[in-house]
Amino acid sequence: MAIATINPATGTTVRTFPELTEAEVEQKIGVAHERWRTYRLTGFDERAECMRAAADLVEKEVDHAAQLMSTEMGKTLASAHGEALKCAHGMRYYADHAAEFLADEVLADPSQVGAERALGRYQPLGVVLAAMPWNFPMWQVMRFAAPALMAGNVGLLKHASNVPQCALYLEDVLRRGGFAEGCFQALLISSGKVEAILRDPRVVAATLTGSEPAGRSVAAICGDEVKHTVLELGGSDPFVVMPSADLDRAVATAVDARVQNNGQSCIAAKRFIVHTDIYDAFTEQFVARMRELTVGDPFDPATDVGPLATEQGRADVEELVDDAIAAGATVLCGGRRPDGAGWFYPPTIIADITRDMRIFAEEVFGPVASLYRAADIEEALEIANATTFGLGSNAWTNDKTEKERFMADLYAGQVFINGKTTSYPELPFGGVKRSGYGRELSTHGIREFCNLKTIWMG
Structure with missing residues (x-):
């Protein structure tokens, strides 16, 4: 894929970028490695001052940042504004809490290990490569960059090839915030150059958010090199609705949960599993609300759902829907691409799904809801857990016993009861099964790229 800004609402190429040469990549790795030698010795206060200054810039420039995101990957302008402000919040969160999260852990009774003093100390690992996706082109990056930089690591960003301007903006805003040259660099490269970077001894760890095949590749290379990885590889999140639920709230949230970010979110609810006693009532409201949504220009305030980010992404969605229809599934709304320019796809609901259909097992990365009774x-x-993924999950019930069952038995990294799965800096984020491993955000996210060094003093 060319490194270019291609407006998904029109299909037109806005700007192209040359790929870095091997020599240029080598130079940037060298700069990062040398910078880490000194940056790791800086204090939390100095790092926090830079992070807060960068957060101030993001807030000041929120309109510009939002326009970049909407232009490059098609999210609605309102959604893009929210994403930029969320980045600033996450930056301040780690600026405020890094020292606390990485404080020495002192044993209550060192004499148990024959010491006068024993403690665990968190220290940065070094140069970390982040391979990030286009769907949340700033938030996905910043939820790695903010904790990694506050911990004393330095970052190299291999962003998706269709959001180069977002990548360059993030590098620039951190530099203008005060982070020294080499602390965070965007690498405009194709995926073919990633393996050499991962195998470079100066790069000590990696994090990837993206597809399962990409995760497998990064994990295999880093496993061969014995390097730490954090992987978030998508999901097919269940949204379970039981008879005791507030049906109106559940339906409204179901619509928002399915079409958020034009349906292109790893933690978007994708499989709607409804108790038979309320299935008909839920379906009637769900279909009506999905039909009411406005599909169109992401810069138009009246738009609810913009285009899919890439032409191939729309083709992938169409392929899954067409396969289900051919195998006997029922389309309750949507299901056909509109005429005209751009990579639009309508909000769609599919019912009567059987287990031999691809849509039962595969993640649909677009505004398509699968409905189950x-x-x-x-x-x-059983239906909720019948997937190879395990990222997020939702359950709607006001029955105390059912709440406990869902908390205990939904096999996922996150369970949201009577609410939409989302990410917060304050909460750990990650999955199980083929959704990946490791955690981002919260205390756990900042510690992922630290060496917990045991110190014993006699």
Whole structure:
């Protein structure tokens, strides 16, 4: 894929960028490695001052940042504004809490290990490569960059090839915030150059958010090199609705959860599993609300759903929907691309899905909802867990016993009861099964790229 800004609402190429040569990549790795030698010795206060200054810039420039995101990957302008402000919040969160999260851990009774003093100390690992996706082109990056930089690491960013201006903006805003040259660099490269970077001894760890095949590749290379990785590889999140739920709230949230970011979110609800007693009522409202959504120009305030980010992405969605239709699934709304320019796809609901359909097992990265009927909580849980993914999950119920069952038995990295799965700096984020491993955000996210060094003093 060319490194270029291609407006997904029109399909036109706005700007192209040359790929870095091998020599240029080598030079940037060298700069990062040399910078880490001194940056790791800086204090939390100095790092926090730079991070807060960068957050101030993001807030001041929110309109510009939002326009970049909407132009490059098609999210609505309102959504892009929210993403930029979320970045600033995450930056301040780690500026405020890094020293606390990485404080020495002192043993209550060092005499148990024959010491006068024993402690665990968190220290940065070094140069970390981040391979990031286009769907949240600033937030995905910053939720790595903010904790990594506050911990004393330095970062190299291999961003998706269709959001180069977002990548360069993030590098620039951190530099203008006060981070020294080499602390955070965007590498405008194709995926073919990633392996050499991962195998470079100066690069000590990697994090990737993206597809399962990409995760497998990075994990295999880093496993061969014995380097630490954090992987977030997508999901097919269940959204379970039981009879005791507030049906109106559940339906409204279901619509938002499915079409957020034009349906292109790893933690978007994708499989809607509804108890048979309320299935018809839920379906009637769900279909009506999805039909009401406005698909169009992401810069138009009236637009609810913009285009898919890439032409191939729309083709992938169409392929899954067409396969289900051919195998006997029922389309309750949507299901056909509109005429005209751009990579638009309508909000769609598919019912009567069987397990031999690809849509049952594969993640649909677009505004397509799969609808299932469950006879009871046992069947609802069985359907919910019948996936190779395990990132997020949602359950709607006001029954205390059912809440406990869902918290205990939904097999996922996150369970949201009576609410939409989302990410917060304050909460750990990550998955199980083929959704990946490791955690981002919260205390756990900043510690992922630290060496917990045991110190014993006699």
